[in-house]
Amino acid sequence: MGKLRGIRGLITFCAVLALASAVAPAAAQDATFYEHLDYSGASFSAQGDVAFVGFDWNDQITSLTLSPGASVTIYEHADFGGASLTLSSSTADLRWFPGPGGDGTWNDAVSSLRVSGGGPPPPSRTVVLVNGSFNPYPPWMEPDAPEYQAIASTYGVQPIQFRWTDSDFAGVNFPFYSGIWNGASALAGFINALPPGEIEVITHSHGGNVAILATGFYTNRPVTRLINLATPVNWDLRWNGGLWVNHMCTASSHEDWVQFIGSSPYQVYRFADAAYDSFYWARESTIAFIEGRYEDALYYAALATYYFAAGHDWWHTTKEEWWGWTIMFGGGSHGDMHEPPVWHALPMACKLP
Amino acid sequence: MRRQLQLSAPTVAVLALCTVAVHAQPAATPPALQAEVETTYVFADGRQVRVPGHYYRSQDGRVREDTGRGSVIADVSKGTLTLLNADSKQALVFTVREAAPNRKPKGVSAAVPYARGKHEGRDVSKARVKGPDGKENEVWTATDIGLMVFSRIESAGLTTTKALRKVVQGEPDPAVFNVPEDYAVEHHTVPALDAGSMRPGLVPPSMKDERR
Numbered sequence: 414m415g416k417l418r419g420i421r422g423l424i425t426f427c428a429v430l431a432l433a434s435a436v437a438p439a440a441a442q443d444a445t446f447y448e449h450l451d452y453s454g455a456s457f458s459a460q461g462d463v464a465f466v467g468f469d470w471n472d473q474i475t476s477l478t479l480s481p482g483a484s485v486t487i488y489e490h491a492d493f494g495g496a497s498l499t500l501s502s503s504t505a506d507l508r509w510f511p512g513p514g515g516d517g518t519w520n521d522a523v524s525s526l527r528v529s530g531g532g533p534p535p536p537s538r539t540v541v542l543v544n545g546s547f548n549p550y551p552p553w554m555e556p557d558a559p560e561y562q563a564i565a566s567t568y569g570v571q572p573i574q575f576r577w578t579d580s581d582f583a584g585v586n587f588p589f590y591s592g593i594w595n596g597a598s599a600l601a602g603f604i605n606a607l608p609p610g611e612i613e614v615i616t617h618s619h620g621g622n623v624a625i626l627a628t629g630f631y632t633n634r635p636v637t638r639l640i641n642l643a644t645p646v647n648w649d650l651r652w653n654g655g656l657w658v659n660h661m662c663t664a665s666s667h668e669d670w671v672q673f674i675g676s677s678p679y680q681v682y683r684f685a686d687a688a689y690d691s692f693y694w695a696r697e698s699t700i701a702f703i704e705g706r707y708e709d710a711l712y713y714a715a716l717a718t719y720y721f722a723a724g725h726d727w728w729h730t731t732k733e734e735w736w737g738w739t740i741m742f743g744g745g746s747h748g749d750m751h752e753p754p755v756w757h758a759l760p761m762a763c764k765l766p
Numbered sequence: 767m768r769r770q771l772q773l774s775a776p777t778v779a780v781l782a783l784c785t786v787a788v789h790a791q792p793a794a795t796p797p798a799l800q801a802e803v804e805t806t807y808v809f810a811d812g813r814q815v816r817v818p819g820h821y822y823r824s825q826d827g828r829v830r831e832d833t834g835r836g837s838v839i840a841d842v843s844k845g846t847l848t849l850l851n852a853d854s855k856q857a858l859v860f861t862v863r864e865a866a867p868n869r870k871p872k873g874v875s876a877a878v879p880y881a882r883g884k885h886e887g888r889d890v891s892k893a894r895v896k897g898p899d900g901k902e903n904e905v906w907t908a909t910d911i912g913l914m915v916f917s918r919i920e921s922a923g924l925t926t927t928k929a930l931r932k933v934v935q936g937e938p939d940p941a942v943f944n945v946p947e948d949y950a951v952e953h954h955t956v957p958a959l960d961a962g963s964m965r966p967g968l969v970p971p972s973m974k975d976e977r978r
Contacts, residue, residue: 692842698907704794711876725924746835
């Protein structure tokens with residue numbers, strides 16, 4: 414008995430080797446077939462089409478397991494002939510299914526099979542970098558850039574680049590923002606086609622608006638995190654609804670003028686209007702003070718402070734994102750925002766891994 | 767008593783002329799000067815950022831303020847505001863269509879003086895300003911030159927403190943009020959904007975409830 418079991422084991426080993434080499438890389442194990450109930454006894458794994466399970470396994474299978482997403486069709490005869498049954502989940506006992514076997518079930522009745530779906534385990538995470546306007550090939554997105562390497566280190570995977578190219582002046586400006594909309598559609602297609610798993614999107618400048626429109630209107634799956642660096646919070650590109658994003662955060666610099674200029678004309682005009690009035694009333698206050706009209710001077714000073722605050726409020730609207738968290742930095746330029754010092758300050762607020 | 771107050775017709779005429787003459791005098795002009803300015807931003811989470819800059823004021827009504835990464839030039843004689851972006855070498859020139867005196871928002875009351883003091887050796891009048899939003903701001907005005915030399919102003923998520931130091935009187939180099947030659951210039955005309963929403967919420971009020 415022991416000798417027989419040893420020979421049987423050797424045959425099984427050879428059969429598995431043959432099957433594996435014929436139909437799948439050794440690492441892929443989409444379906445595993447067992448000699449006995451409850452996934453016990455000898456077993457072999459297979460992927461793809463198996464026109465004949467071999468003499469040793471012919472009419473021997475009693476249970477089977479499937480990888481996530483995989484399904485199997487089992488056949489009564491070789492070359493996918495006779496009765497068939499398709500299963501999409503692991504099955505501990507093929508006797509549950511009426512079939513062509515001697516006992517009227519599918520137990521010990523399989524001669525060929527087809528495994529579909531499954532495949533190698535999906536990558537757990539895909540990190541996508543998205544460029545800003547005017548340059549689809551910014552250095553920070555290249556693998557030798559410190560920012561790229563910092564992002565790769567954070568996530569433990571090499572990021573991939575998505576580049577939207579209609580990013581010239583006309584494409585990113587009022588009234589149509591056509592390049593941003595076109596980029597959003599293209600990014601959504603890119604995201605939708607990615608393998609299963611978490612999707613992390615990191616953008617700079619108007620690339621964030623591309624991602625916002627993509628996840629707000631076009632994607633068919635969630636983005637795990639969207640991190641926008643120095644993205645202009647443009648009210649022409651914001652709306653009442655939400656984004657298909659699990660977590661979002663924005664890094665803004667108070668001193669980033671480019672981010673301000675990329676906002677909507679309404680916001681920019683409001684700022685200019687208020688800032689001008691602030692200077693105007695400060696001057697009027699000075700004049701009134703010199704002339705001894707102190708009551709006027711005090712009122713004009715109040716107006717100057719009012720408009721100063723109003724100007725700051727409008728400036729702030731170009732930096733405070735509508736969704737998720739906004740991390741405000743003090744003195745960085747637009748370009749500073751895609752450099753490692755900013756990235757390394759984000760993990761807590763952005764819930765980075 | 768009543769007789770003493772009675773004025774003859776010639777006297778009234780002379781007084782009237784004097785009044786006209788007083789009104790016809792040109793308004794006082796703020797003295798030209800420049801100063802160092804230090805702006806401190808305190809964010810809602812307590813972080814502080816100090817930004818050094820420079821302040822210029824001409825006698826004819828132009829003011830320039832340099833901050834960390836750019837400059838703002840206001841010219842009240844032309845009704846323009848110019849933003850100079852040092853990073854992109856871009857100048858945005860805004861012509862403000864609506865005159866500022868026509869826009870005095872409701873709820874803004876005069877600053878209330880509460881103390882006198884010194885700032886950089888100058889006498890200053892310290893006053894507090896309560897904004898329509900209830901937040902209290904503060905301004906200090908140098909009494910000899912009428913210049914606001916210190917302010918602390920609350921705005922969205924931010925407290926801005928600005929202090930002028932080393933004030934030097936005299937006309938600055940006129941070039942500082944011009945757009946540098948190597949800058950690209952964009953001209954904009956600011957449309958007349960309704961006074962009702964001069965200060966925004968962080969998002970339009972109609973959208974606040976929708977934020978996620």
